Amino acid sequence: MKSLSNLYDTGILLSKNSLKYAYSLIPLKWRLGKKFFRELEFLEKSQWWSVQELEQYQNDQLRKLVEHAYNNVPYYNRLFRDNRLSYSDIRTIHDLPKIPLLHKETVKNNLSLFKATNFKPNQMVKLNTSGTTGEPLIFYYNRRMRMLGFNGTFLWRHYGWGGHKVGERRATLSCWTIKGNRNFIYNPVNRLLVLSAYTLKHENAEKYADKMAKYQIEYLDGYPSSIELLTSFLKEKGLKKPPVQLRAIFCWAEYLYDWQRKNIETFWGCKCFDRYGLNERVIWGLECEKHEGLHLISEFGITEFMNDDSDKQFKRIIATSLTNYAMPFIRYETGDVGRLLENKCSCGRNFPLFELGGGRKRNFAIDKDGSYIPIANIDIPNVSDHVSQFQFMQNKKGSLTLSIIKKSTFQDNDL
Ligand SMILES: [Zn+2]
Numbered sequence: 001m002k003s004l005s006n007l008y009d010t011g012i013l014l015s016k017n018s019l020k021y022a023y024s025l026i027p028l029k030w031r032l033g034k035k036f037f038r039e040l041e042f043l044e045k046s047q048w049w050s051v052q053e054l055e056q057y058q059n060d061q062l063r064k065l066v067e068h069a070y071n072n073v074p075y076y077n078r079l080f081r082d083n084r085l086s087y088s089d090i091r092t093i094h095d096l097p098k099i100p101l102l103h104k105e106t107v108k109n110n111l112s113l114f115k116a117t118n119f120k121p122n123q124m125v126k127l128n129t130s131g132t133t134g135e136p137l138i139f140y141y142n143r144r145m146r147m148l149g150f151n152g153t154f155l156w157r158h159y160g161w162g163g164h165k166v167g168e169r170r171a172t173l174s175c176w177t178i179k180g181n182r183n184f185i186y187n188p189v190n191r192l193l194v195l196s197a198y199t200l201k202h203e204n205a206e207k208y209a210d211k212m213a214k215y216q217i218e219y220l221d222g223y224p225s226s227i228e229l230l231t232s233f234l235k236e237k238g239l240k241k242p243p244v245q246l247r248a249i250f251c252w253a254e255y256l257y258d259w260q261r262k263n264i265e266t267f268w269g270c271k272c273f274d275r276y277g278l279n280e281r282v283i284w285g286l287e288c289e290k291h292e293g294l295h296l297i298s299e300f301g302i303t304e305f306m307n308d309d310s311d312k313q314f315k316r317i318i319a320t321s322l323t324n325y326a327m328p329f330i331r332y333e334t335g336d337v338g339r340l341l342e343n344k345c346s347c348g349r350n351f352p353l354f355e356l357g358g359g360r361k362r363n364f365a366i367d368k369d370g371s372y373i374p375i376a377n378i379d380i381p382n383v384s385d386h387v388s389q390f391q392f393m394q395n396k397k398g399s400l401t402l403s404i405i406k407k408s409t410f411q412d413n414d415l
Helices: 012-024 028-046 051-072 074-082 093-098 104-109 143-148 153-161 202-214 224-236 258-268
Strands: 002-005 124-128 138-142 170-174 184-187 192-196 219-222 248-251 271-277 284-287 294-296 301-306 315-321 332-340 353-356 364-366 372-374 387-396 399-406
Touching: 028 051, 028 153, 051 074, 051 093, 093 301, 104 332, 138 143, 153 271, 153 284, 170 202, 170 224, 184 202, 192 202, 202 224, 219 224, 224 248, 224 258, 248 258, 258 271, 301 332, 364 387
Parallel strands: 170 192, 170 219, 219 248, 248 271
Antiparallel strands: 002 399, 124 138, 184 192, 271 284, 284 294, 294 353, 301 315, 315 332, 332 353, 364 372, 387 399
């Protein structure tokens, strides 16, 4: 174990975010393109499919995925042969249990075997999970699906459930680091006001509110803990009503607690729309306008709830992504728990409802001046190839200790 003090202060963790911002300057329509709108149109229709139609779609997609994995992904080819399976043994979602579960450790230790051999390097992007679990995982994602899949059409259909359409003004309060350590930046092209969760403090909370008012923000998204923090700062400062009339607030990256939801909704006078996903892009759990639970998004993936112990209220969430052909995740052990709800949502969509079993707790670090800095989503860029686990600890304000377990590939410049 090696300790690093004040790594946070060095700023090296934050450099990646400025690239994200540069990317966001490309006009939205260019970035989205015709395919995006065609796919969104498809999803607008498929959300009203019957249970049978959804299952049929999942079966078709699963057969395609498994055949592809068998033929092009060395790990799956070997796994199937070791288990005397052929891709044709997997005809429907009910055949899935024939395939052994996939554990994060297996992906970590066999990364090169998971890459589809029929993908060129420029057809995939390298991504990694962030620090929520302290065990970073590198994986590859189908580049084309980046806008069309997880963060594209599925996300925009969810914004639509809260009334938010492409081109309308939104603010995001999340871990963006803005050049010059500013608190905010407005992108007129995307009509997106980026508010930094890193620099939110009691004394500057009104500035955040002023910016939202200035840019007439209609929708807000971000980490529930940061949104709740902004809300309580504004209330402590005596604001009786919100600076803008929001239409919806989308919460992501963390478990949304009932008390947070209540505080946020009461102050802003609109509803929260919870969003559960994993960086591995294997599952979407999205709350609709009826707020009766999280919908499991059936066109995106197949989700199983497994119990080892029937007494347990919550079961392990096992997820199969239907969209990532660059590196298929089939029956992936997510590490999260949840349970299916029996009732059908009154919205009329046939996506099953479920609820999460806690976890994904928010972690804050406290800065020298007492302000809160969200740390659960800090990426450790570049070094995750060489670090197998890490953990943040804080003993005094303004300083963090990062403990890491090195891989054998770890070098001095990673430090
Ligand atoms: Zn619903």
